[in-house]
Amino acid sequence: MSARDADAYLATLSADKRATLEKVRQAIRAAAPEAEEGLSYGMPAFILGKPIAGYSASANHCSYFPMSGQVIAKLAEELNGYEISKGGFRFPIGKPPPATLIRKLVKARLAEIDGAAAAKKAPTRRAAAKKATVAPPEVGAILAELKRGASPAYKADMAKRYGIVTKAAVYGAPVATLRALAKKIGYDHALAEKLWASGVHDARMLATMVDDPALVTPAQMNRWVKDCDNWALVDTACFHYWDRTPHAFKQIEKWSKAKDEFVKRAAFALLASCALHGQGSDADHLRGLQLIEREASDLRNFVKKAVNWALRAIGGKKSPKLRTAARALAQKLAASEDATARWNGKDALRAFGKGA
Structure with missing residues (x-):
C-alpha cells in the first residue's frame, strides 16, 4: 500500500481529470496528513x-467517497447541489469540491471511526475527568518552554554556521526541540496565528509545524511570507506545511514574480517541496520549469539556490516527461551566456548525473 498506487491510477486519466483529482488528493492529505x-x-x-476517503473518475464526472453512508447523511446539507451516488457524490470534471468541504468529510469520517473505537473501550471516570481538565496551550507558556529549551551554542551557530540571520527576537531552540513540542501540541490553527504574531523566530518556526494546512488561506500565506527574513523560516514553512495546502501552485506562480528575496525564494522552495512530496500534476511542474527558466538568472544567493533546488527536485521525479524536460532545461541553462543561469544548469546536470 503506497502513494504509487494512486499515482498509477491518475496516470491513466486525461489531463483534466488528473488535475481535478490531484486537487482532491491534496485536500484529503491536508485534512489527514x-x-x-x-x-x-x-x-x-x-x-x-x-479507509477514510476515496476518489475516482468516470467518463463524464469525478466522484468522492467518504467511505461511510452515515457521513453523507450527516453532511447532507453541505452536499446540497451535488449528485449523490452509491456511497459517495459526483462533481464535474474541472470543479473539485472545496477543500473546506473535503476537510469536513474527512473529519466526520475520522470522528466516526474514533467513536466506534471509543464505544468498544470506554474510558474510566478518572480518565475522562482528567481529559476534561486539559486546557489548550497558552502562547505565554509555550514561549517560556521555548526559552527553557533554548541552546546558547545553537543560537550562536545560527548565523555563523548556518547563515540564519533574522531581525526577529531569537531564543535559540534547536529544530529537534521545536518538533518535539509540535508533536505534543498537535494541529492548532488559532494557536499558530498567535505564535506567529509573537514575532519571535522560534515561535514562528513552531507555528509552521502546528498550523493546520487545511485551514490556511492564500491571504494568510501572503501575510506570513512577507514576514519571512531568513531561509530557515521560508524552507520550514514550504517543506513541512505550505506544500500540503490546496493553494501551493497558485502561490508559487504569484511569489515567483516578487521583488523581495525571501518571498521569491518561497516560490521555488515551495515548488521543490511539492515535487519532492508528490504534490501536483505533471502540468503543474512543467509550468514550474517555465518559471525556473524565467528566473534562473536571478543572482541573489537565496533565490538562486532555491531555483536550483526546484530544478533538481523536478528532475528527480519518476515521471519520464518531467525528467526529460528538466534535463533539457538544465542543458539549455548550462549553455547560457548569463553566469547565474549557467551555474544553475551545470549544477543540476551534475546532480542528475549522480542519479539525483
Missing part, C-alpha cells in the same frame, strides 16, 4: 486503520 495512500475497492484511497 497521517493517513497512508493506497487502494480500496479498486480506487485511490486514504487509509488510517480503515
Whole structure:
C-alpha cells in the first residue's frame, strides 16, 4: 500500500481529470496528513486503520467517497447541489469540491471511526475527568518552554554556521526541540496565528509545524511570507506545511514574480517541496520549469539556490516527461551566456548525473 498506487491510477486519466483529482488528493492529505495512500475497492484511497476517503473518475464526472453512508447523511446539507451516488457524490470534471468541504468529510469520517473505537473501550471516570481538565496551550507558556529549551551554542551557530540571520527576537531552540513540542501540541490553527504574531523566530518556526494546512488561506500565506527574513523560516514553512495546502501552485506562480528575496525564494522552495512530496500534476511542474527558466538568472544567493533546488527536485521525479524536460532545461541553462543561469544548469546536470 503506497502513494504509487494512486499515482498509477491518475496516470491513466486525461489531463483534466488528473488535475481535478490531484486537487482532491491534496485536500484529503491536508485534512489527514497521517493517513497512508493506497487502494480500496479498486480506487485511490486514504487509509488510517480503515479507509477514510476515496476518489475516482468516470467518463463524464469525478466522484468522492467518504467511505461511510452515515457521513453523507450527516453532511447532507453541505452536499446540497451535488449528485449523490452509491456511497459517495459526483462533481464535474474541472470543479473539485472545496477543500473546506473535503476537510469536513474527512473529519466526520475520522470522528466516526474514533467513536466506534471509543464505544468498544470506554474510558474510566478518572480518565475522562482528567481529559476534561486539559486546557489548550497558552502562547505565554509555550514561549517560556521555548526559552527553557533554548541552546546558547545553537543560537550562536545560527548565523555563523548556518547563515540564519533574522531581525526577529531569537531564543535559540534547536529544530529537534521545536518538533518535539509540535508533536505534543498537535494541529492548532488559532494557536499558530498567535505564535506567529509573537514575532519571535522560534515561535514562528513552531507555528509552521502546528498550523493546520487545511485551514490556511492564500491571504494568510501572503501575510506570513512577507514576514519571512531568513531561509530557515521560508524552507520550514514550504517543506513541512505550505506544500500540503490546496493553494501551493497558485502561490508559487504569484511569489515567483516578487521583488523581495525571501518571498521569491518561497516560490521555488515551495515548488521543490511539492515535487519532492508528490504534490501536483505533471502540468503543474512543467509550468514550474517555465518559471525556473524565467528566473534562473536571478543572482541573489537565496533565490538562486532555491531555483536550483526546484530544478533538481523536478528532475528527480519518476515521471519520464518531467525528467526529460528538466534535463533539457538544465542543458539549455548550462549553455547560457548569463553566469547565474549557467551555474544553475551545470549544477543540476551534475546532480542528475549522480542519479539525483
